[in-house]
Amino acid sequence: MHHPYLPVLLIIVLGGLFAGVFLLASSLIGPKKGTKSKLSPYECGLKPVGNARERLDVKFSLVAMLFILFDIETVFLFPWAVLYRDFIKSGLGLFMAIEMGIFLFILAVGLVYVWRKKALDWR
Template identity: 40%
Template sequence: MESESALYINYLPVMLGGVVGFILVFTALIGARLLAPFSKENQKLTTYECGMLPIRRASTNIGMRFYLYAILFIVFDVEAIFIFPWAMSFLNVGVFAYWLMVLFIGVLALSLGYAWKKGALQWR
């Protein structure tokens, strides 16, 4: 129960912070709604573009290379999360834990090298 209440006190500001941030943006938008002029004119509402208006939606073509980085990122981010608890507690376990992590990072380095060699890291 003691730890539960500590958790409650610690993470309460996080929740409230979300609410305060929301209120901050919301009041700013309301302030602009009250103060700023609004006039309806169709030409203002067109998409910002140089020359003629674009055809079709813009959000249809997304380059393939962005997906490659996203997939690589997931692999390495999960691995970074694995390193966090290790980094905080490996001194309690000792030398064995250290060499295990060397092995883990070695395997990851191999995979990074593989991606590198395959050209996944090269922007084309």
């Protein structure tokens, strides 16, 4: 019996096999020893200045977390906007608009909180 997802499974298995074979071949055939210049961090063709493993300020991670938060907002908002016309046709338009309004209000309150705590201030 032919299952409809058998070709997809076959492609996934073959892709994994190809990746495994090429990784194994590169580790067996490739060079084993790196020179000092090959192991140093690349800085646009210039000699590296300072240590590459410096600590970052905590504010960078805070900005990254805020970016992820508002990126997730976009992930939720885009499909809702695409399907909103269908919600209106089915009679759920007002309910879905109120629901998304509550979601955006909660995110706006979070943004105001972050702003008042001066988390976005770099000084």
